[in-house]
């Protein structure tokens with residue numbers, strides 16, 4: 612199936628995603644910002660450097676990603692995709708802003724640079740849209756076990772609520788990325804897709820090692836092990852792979868459009884009213 616022939620389907624998907632991110636733009640501010648709890652010295656040691664790094668990573672401007680998204684839109688006729696992508700990037704920046712607000716409340720300064728963040732950005736400079744998304748989605752996959760651990764690494768009710776709130780958004784981000792990857796790899800043979808997902812899995816496992824070295828204090832404070840991090844990341848990755856439709860029979864039966872419309876979990880409006 613040619614890219615042009617799928618452009619209508621692609622437009623429907625991007626429109627649904629734009630609506631999802633728009634609805635989730637200004638979530639009800641239900642986080643306990645007035646929580647007076649101050650981190651103990653040992654809690655602070657466990658999370659400070661780690662939160663600084665994630666706050667930096669979540670705040671990326673995404674200019675290059677957006678330029679690639681615009682090139683994709685021109686090539687496919689899916690003119691709504693850049694708008695959905697812009698809103699997705701803003702949502703990540705909101706996470707960064709919320710982490711920064713928590714840091715300021717705890718007297719933790721922001722940092723302007725970190726080598727892991729620089730390496731990630733450098734790899735993405737070299738990449739095309741798909742590789743850039745794959746690097747990005749690796750960080751999204753690892754964000755799930757990370758925020759689970761961060762929320763339980765201290766006795767701060769605010770940090771727990773904030774981590775849980777980010778986790779809700781990240782679950783949607785994985786669906787969004789799955790829909791994108793699925794569209795980008797639809798023209799490939801099953802064999803080649805399998806090969807690429809396998810290589811991606813190894814990249815994820817390698818990244819888990821780096822994340823463990825850099826953020827071990829958060830995981831151990833939450834009682835999590837490296838084995839647990841790897842298991843959770845691989846499990847999220849398997850979900851992503853399934854959602855991206857590698858196991859194609861179901862994908863062909865149901866069709867991309869229905870599969871990836873963000874209707875399976877609680878919508879932002881419904882969540883806000885709960």
Ligand SMILES: [Fe+2]
Nearest residue numbers: 669703706781
């Ligand atoms: Fe995020």
Ligand SMILES: [Fe+2]
Nearest residue numbers: 703751781784
């Ligand atoms: Fe994300």
